[in-house]
Amino acid sequence: MWKAVRVGAAAVLAAALAVTAAGCGSEEPAAGDEKVTLSYAVWDKNQVPVMEELAAAFTKDHPNITINVQLTPWADYWTKLRAAVTGGAAPDVFWMNGPNIQLYADNGVIMPLADKVAEAKLDLGVYPKALVDLYTFEGKVYGLPKDFDTVGVWYNKELFDAAGVKYPADGWTWADFKAAAAKLTDPAKGVYAVGANLAGQEYYYNTIYQAGGNVISADGKKSGFDDPATIEGLRFWTDLIKNKQSPDLKTMTDTAPLQLFESGKLAMYWGGSWNVAEFGKNEYTKTRVDAAPLPAGVKQATIIHGLANVVSAKTKAPAQAWEFVKFLGSKPAAEILGKKGPIPAYTGTQDAWLAANSQFKGKVFLDAVAYAVPYPVSRNTAAWNDEEFKQLTKAYTGEVAVEAAAKELATQMNALLAKE
Amino acid sequence: MTATVTGTADDVRTAVPAPVPARRRRRWRHRGAEAAWAYLLIAPTGLGLAVFYLWPVVQTGYFSFTEWGPFGGHEWVGLDNYRTLAADDEVLTALRNTVTYTVLGLLGIPLAVLFAALLNRPRLRGVSAYRALFFLPVVTMPVAVAMVWRWLYNGDFGLINYLLSLVGVEGPHWIADPATALYAMVAVGIWTSLGYNIVIFLAGMQSIPREYYEAASIDGAGALAQFRRITLPLLSPSLFFVSVLSVIGSLQLFDLVYVMGGSGQAARANPAFPRIQTVVHLFYDKAFYTNDRGYAAAIVMALLVLIVILTAIQFRLQKRWVHYG
Numbered sequence: 001m002w003k004a005v006r007v008g009a010a011a012v013l014a015a016a017l018a019v020t021a022a023g024c025g026s027e028e029p030a031a032g033d034e035k036v037t038l039s040y041a042v043w044d045k046n047q048v049p050v051m052e053e054l055a056a057a058f059t060k061d062h063p064n065i066t067i068n069v070q071l072t073p074w075a076d077y078w079t080k081l082r083a084a085v086t087g088g089a090a091p092d093v094f095w096m097n098g099p100n101i102q103l104y105a106d107n108g109v110i111m112p113l114a115d116k117v118a119e120a121k122l123d124l125g126v127y128p129k130a131l132v133d134l135y136t137f138e139g140k141v142y143g144l145p146k147d148f149d150t151v152g153v154w155y156n157k158e159l160f161d162a163a164g165v166k167y168p169a170d171g172w173t174w175a176d177f178k179a180a181a182a183k184l185t186d187p188a189k190g191v192y193a194v195g196a197n198l199a200g201q202e203y204y205y206n207t208i209y210q211a212g213g214n215v216i217s218a219d220g221k222k223s224g225f226d227d228p229a230t231i232e233g234l235r236f237w238t239d240l241i242k243n244k245q246s247p248d249l250k251t252m253t254d255t256a257p258l259q260l261f262e263s264g265k266l267a268m269y270w271g272g273s274w275n276v277a278e279f280g281k282n283e284y285t286k287t288r289v290d291a292a293p294l295p296a297g298v299k300q301a302t303i304i305h306g307l308a309n310v311v312s313a314k315t316k317a318p319a320q321a322w323e324f325v326k327f328l329g330s331k332p333a334a335e336i337l338g339k340k341g342p343i344p345a346y347t348g349t350q351d352a353w354l355a356a357n358s359q360f361k362g363k364v365f366l367d368a369v370a371y372a373v374p375y376p377v378s379r380n381t382a383a384w385n386d387e388e389f390k391q392l393t394k395a396y397t398g399e400v401a402v403e404a405a406a407k408e409l410a411t412q413m414n415a416l417l418a419k420e
Numbered sequence: 421m422t423a424t425v426t427g428t429a430d431d432v433r434t435a436v437p438a439p440v441p442a443r444r445r446r447r448w449r450h451r452g453a454e455a456a457w458a459y460l461l462i463a464p465t466g467l468g469l470a471v472f473y474l475w476p477v478v479q480t481g482y483f484s485f486t487e488w489g490p491f492g493g494h495e496w497v498g499l500d501n502y503r504t505l506a507a508d509d510e511v512l513t514a515l516r517n518t519v520t521y522t523v524l525g526l527l528g529i530p531l532a533v534l535f536a537a538l539l540n541r542p543r544l545r546g547v548s549a550y551r552a553l554f555f556l557p558v559v560t561m562p563v564a565v566a567m568v569w570r571w572l573y574n575g576d577f578g579l580i581n582y583l584l585s586l587v588g589v590e591g592p593h594w595i596a597d598p599a600t601a602l603y604a605m606v607a608v609g610i611w612t613s614l615g616y617n618i619v620i621f622l623a624g625m626q627s628i629p630r631e632y633y634e635a636a637s638i639d640g641a642g643a644l645a646q647f648r649r650i651t652l653p654l655l656s657p658s659l660f661f662v663s664v665l666s667v668i669g670s671l672q673l674f675d676l677v678y679v680m681g682g683s684g685q686a687a688r689a690n691p692a693f694p695r696i697q698t699v700v701h702l703f704y705d706k707a708f709y710t711n712d713r714g715y716a717a718a719i720v721m722a723l724l725v726l727i728v729i730l731t732a733i734q735f736r737l738q739k740r741w742v743h744y745g
Contacts, residue, residue, distance in 0.1 A: 075684060079708045086492040107491050190576070198689040253596035253682070253690040254574045380490075386710060389688035397691045 036317045037066045038324055041094035043077040046277035050340040057336060058327050065320045078382070085109050085312075092315040093324055096143050096308045098134050098374075099381035104310070105137035106379060111311040114140040116322050122329070127345045130374045131306045143308025144329030145345035147337065149272040150302045150368040151202050152291045154279065159184060159191060159267040168268075168292035174210070174236070177295040181245045184267040194268040195257030196237040196246035198389060198396055201303050201375065202270045208233030210297030215376035221417055223384070226410035229298070231403055236297075238395055238402045249396050261285070270294070273365035274342045276357045291364045304372035306345055379420040384413040477724070484717035494714060501718035511719060513694055514702040515726075521606060521698065522670035528610035529662055532617035533655070537647065539618065540625045551622070555615040562612065566679035569608045570595065573680070593692075595680050601692035605676055612676075613669065617662050624658030625651060656742040664734050671727050674700040684709045699723045 042051055048071050055067035070091060072080050078100065084090050096104065104110045117124065124132050127145040135143040153168055160167055163184045168176070181193035197203050205215055213230030216223060224230050240246040247260065261269040262284050269275075269289075279285040294302050309328045311321045327333055334344035338352030343365065354362045378384070387409060395405035459466075484501055486494040505511055539550055557565060572579050575593030584591040594604040632650050641649065652659075677698050683705065687693045697705075699719060707716035 075686060079684065082491065082711060083708060103490055107489065109491055249689060249691045250593035250596035251576060253686075253692070254578075254593050255576060383710075386688070389685060393689055393691060396689075399691075 035064050035066070036320050037068055038093055038315075038317060038321055039068045039070055039091040040324070041070045041072060041077075041081065041091035043072055043074045043095060044274070045071055045073070046274075046281075047341050050337060053340070054328060054333055054336055057333070058324055061327075062320075062323065065317075065324065067324065088314065090312040090314055092312055092317060092321045093309055094312070095146070096135070096310040098305050098377045099385060101135055101142060101308070101310075102137050102377065102379045103382065105140075105142045108313055110142050111313045111315075111318065111322075112140040112142055113144065113311065113322070113325070116326075117141060117144075120326060122326070126331075126347050127329075128304075128306070128347070128369070130304055130372070131308070131345055134306070134374065134377070135308045135310075143310040144325055146307045146309050146328060147274075147342040148304060148306035148345050148369075149274050149342055150304050150365045150372055151206055151270060151272050152293055152302070152364045152368065153295070154261070154269040154271045154275060154289050154291055156261070156264065156267050156285075156289055158288050159264065163267070167290070168295070170293055172292070172295045174295050174297045181240065181268075182243075185243075185245045187244065190265055192247050192260070192266055193245040194240060194270065195252055195260055195266050196240045196396065197252060197257045197270070198249065198392060200385070200388065201305060202272060204234055204237055204392075205303045205373075205376065206233075206270070206294055206301060207236040207297065209301035209303070209373045210294070210299060211236070212298040216378060216413075216417075220378040223410040223413035223417065225406045225413060231406045233297070234392070234395065234406055235402050238398070241396060242398065249393065261289075264288075273362070276360055276362060277341065280357060280359065286359070289360075291361050293364050293368060300371045301373050302368045302371065303375055304369060305375040378417060380416070383416045387412045387416065480717045481721055483714055484721045486714040486717075488711065488713040490711055497714065501715045502722075504715060505718050505722060510697075510702065511699075511722075514697050514699045517602065517696060518671055518673070518698045518700075520602060521609065521673055522667055524603070524606040525609055525613075525666055525670040526663065527606075528613055528617060529659065529666060531610065532614055532662070533621055533659070535614065536618045536621035536625060537651070540622055551618075554618050557612045558615040558619075562675040563679050565612055566608070566676050570680050573604055595696075596690055596692050598692045598695045601681070601696045605680060605696055608676055608680070609670070609673065613666065617666070620658050620662055621655065624655045628654045653743050657744055660734070660738050660742045664731060667730055667734065668727060671723065671730070672700050673698045674704065677701045678704070 040051065040055065042048065048069060051069045055069055059066055081090070081094065090109070096110070105112070122144075124141065128148060131145040131148055132141060135141055135145065155168055157167065160180075163186070165180050165183050168180070184193040185191065200215070208215055208224075208230045211229045211233035213227045213233050214224035215230070237246070241248055247257075247266075252260075257266060257269060258271075258278075260266045262282050264284065279289055294300070309325045311318065311325055315321045329346070331346055331349060334346035334349040335352050338344040338349050339356045341353075343350055343353050350366055354366070391405045391409035391412065394400040395402040400408075483494065485496060485498060487497045487500070488494045535554060538544070539547060539554070544550075573594035575581060575591065575596065578591075578594070580594065581591035592600050595601050628651065632654075633646055636646050636650060677696055678701060681687055681693055681696045681701075682690050683701075687697070687705070700723070703716050703719045703723070706712045706719060
């Protein structure tokens, strides 16, 4: 008899545990006028304050919707986002970039916004066409452009003065750059001309297009890495390392080029317009650095890219999330963004950005739009981006000749493109 | 495998399961009611283990036969992943690195025994302070440890190279140079685990009865002979326990490599990375960076088999050299 009671008690206990466990999983669905908290995932810590300001401005007009800005540093952003999407816990609204948009749209992870844009009678012509195209997949737009960026040369005036080199100016060329690099390098002081960072957007993509090469064919089907002009664009960097005018990969693994530049060890830093936030705040760079256009090779080129805000296809509050994205794409939001963040995408709001960053020649980055090349992407950009790093590391360390590495990369990339 | 830090001499001994006599099974039948209670009481732990350990293992086993889409969703591909695995240079390199780590990591054991013996000296002053110092790395978060060592190892601005420069030596880029990276990481690994191992050995040494040493010294045995003939044999259960944990820990090394060597893009731009990537890091990379989850599952299943085999070998060998009693 006791035994039965005991077993019964155990069963009740187990059942109770099971019920509690089940209770944890369910969440209230969000309805129209209920209070909703939207998560908004971003990766740039410099922009967190302005994102929070935008969120607050939005909540002021929509008291029922609060925004929770979630920062994940760039290095882990996509890894974490993919894991979150796979696990069904994607943020409601998040930053999207060029290399990832097609993958996310193609797999139904993000919501097409075309119908909502039409319904709200939004004019997409207020954003640069290159950006709207970047976020359009199979004829539907998936994100509202937030900002744009171009690449320029940030230089340390103090180091230029010390070496007696003229500051870079409009119309300077690869030859000018190389001559300056030779003079600026000072092994005794541990100063290098530039850090040949193994990165596409700010580094070798620019020189590839300047040399007249290409990363991917216009139809996105064929790799351009076996093009001799492309290889010249890569050699630009491997030569700098070889001539010890740039630190080698070992040094840059230990200390990132940005840190080297901010401690006066690099005379030049190829960076984006987004760096104004960092350099304007850093005690060292605040007064010592300025921006110049990229040097021209066979032609002038800079990579243009911009972010967009997208809505998760699985969000529990699609109406509210769209409302927020619409606000982020609006002129008032662009004006707030321009004052404290990157160059806003909304045409006509860029003056706020220029005024807010008047200590630097910010116009360099706006002028660059005239000759800018869109960031190269395909349906699964990340796959061949990964191959770029694997193959080019060998060229940068000098383990493999740059032609051989580039050709191998082209072969691997074409194989990946064929699978898309 | 989780190593709990409750190392007393008794724990160490019970950590090694005694052979189960066949008789016991019959006895259990008579204890039905008590057994029901026993099961009920271990149910929370048992359930936890089943849900959070066993079930994921089974699932991973299943996933190792599948291919994943970029955002979940998978299809059965049979042995494809294992076929790729067998021919994958990257896996082979990671495996070689992991084995090197494991073997070099074992060097930490004699070191720990030595320190434990020194700390066990009866009239050592400030012994608690020393013990606390040695144990400090164990209670520090691995990521913090790795971060600090990363700075120490920095080729241009690190403390180690600065000290070397004072004596006129130009130190390498410790963790970015293929020639040194692996050893630099092994050193940190040994340093971190030293404290834990010392505690186990200290406990083991203190459970050895004093009388043995007294008898030995009456018979004229010196300190070294006592250490060899009494301490080492009686310490063998602790040695066995530590070596099993050390091997498993090394085979599963991840955090040090992740923080010091980088991950994803940063790892690929680190020229030393192919020399330090471990199997678990490769698994992480495949599962979460390149999103090849099925293949990643196959990699850890292979690692699981390796761990089981190595641990089984260790348990077999223990009969030859471990003395209980």
